[in-house]
Amino acid sequence: MTAGRGAFVTFEGIDGSGKSTQARLLAEALRGSGREVVLTREPGGSPGAEEIRRLVLEGDPERWSAETEILLFTAARRDHLERTIEPALAAGRTVICDRFADSTRMYQGLSRGDLRALVDQLHALMIGREPDLTVLIDMDPEVGLARAKGRRGTEERFEDFGPDLQRRMRAGFLALAGEFPARFRVIDGARPVEAVAADVLATVRAAL
Template sequence: MSDPQPGSGTFLTFEGIDGSGKSTQASLLADRLRANGRDVVLTREPGGSTGAEEIRRLVLEGDPDRWSAETEILLFTAARRDHMERTILPALAAGKVVICDRFADSTRMYQGLSRGDLRGLVDALHDLMIGREPDITVLIDMDPEIGLQRALARQGSEERFEDFGPELQQQMRAGFLALAHDFADRFRVIDGNRPVEAVADDVFAIAAPALT
């Protein structure tokens, strides 16, 4: 996949276990940047484009064992490709700031590791069909038990992966921290076990220098 032309915008992603507050922090950062005059596109994965939202409903609703891990990887990659083509790359080419709630790192964790040793397949498909990493990835690190309690308390949640239980949360936290080590050039880890405002201030302090 070809990248935007020179002079493109900035691509930031938020990652973390379920209930970590990443979605809240992504929204707060978008609001703060807009208040400072930046043109921001706030999006999410899976989803963020018409086709990707249709795939989102396929993978996040229904029985947790509805799809094999391999099928999920193909579905998520297809959703991400459409998202990139329709939303992310055009916005970056126009010089906008793109803030995405989850991206490929979540697929590396949830499908690539938690449901089998398929990380290599995830990375191979990513290289072939996506070919781009974020400029900055903010990892909101959260106590797994607290995160799961928050996730399960959400009304009308469609995140079927929460049904996998506390063991998945523990595994995912360890996996995300390992990714932060492997991709230290783009990952920034923030302690999410604090008031929302304190976390938001740290997020802005990380994002602002990349936007100058």
């Protein structure tokens, strides 16, 4: 982190891992201790990015090719970075984001084709930054998918790819944690929400 700037924390994990709940609980805990916190999400987090979110998370699983998805997610991330993330960090706030570039590395770059190099090239060209800390909530794919399908929302396009994608995603996220050990922390999500939240808070406080 640069002096005077805020901290950028992201949450990653398979669908249904509980990362969104843990991101919210962390934001609440940090606010309670006096930090200024911006809680945001991807895709989304800015007006333009939220419009793109509806395009990529709803509809038929085969609606977009992996290459098209990479472009859409990168466009959404660029708008999010410009309008939400960078201004908050410059003001000294802590930004907590539910998913970031690691999700694109997995969903589009690894699990839907061998496109990781393309994802990284676009990321370097258009985004150019990584989080200060990434919390990976690890979860059994079958349990996570059952949780995710139980939400009954409209944003189910990736969940509809089925359990095989979730298994590859879990393996991919754990591999990423090994690739970037300096910023990744892996938390066991197969426990009560309160126990997971306590570990997350302790981990983030130690890192920040």
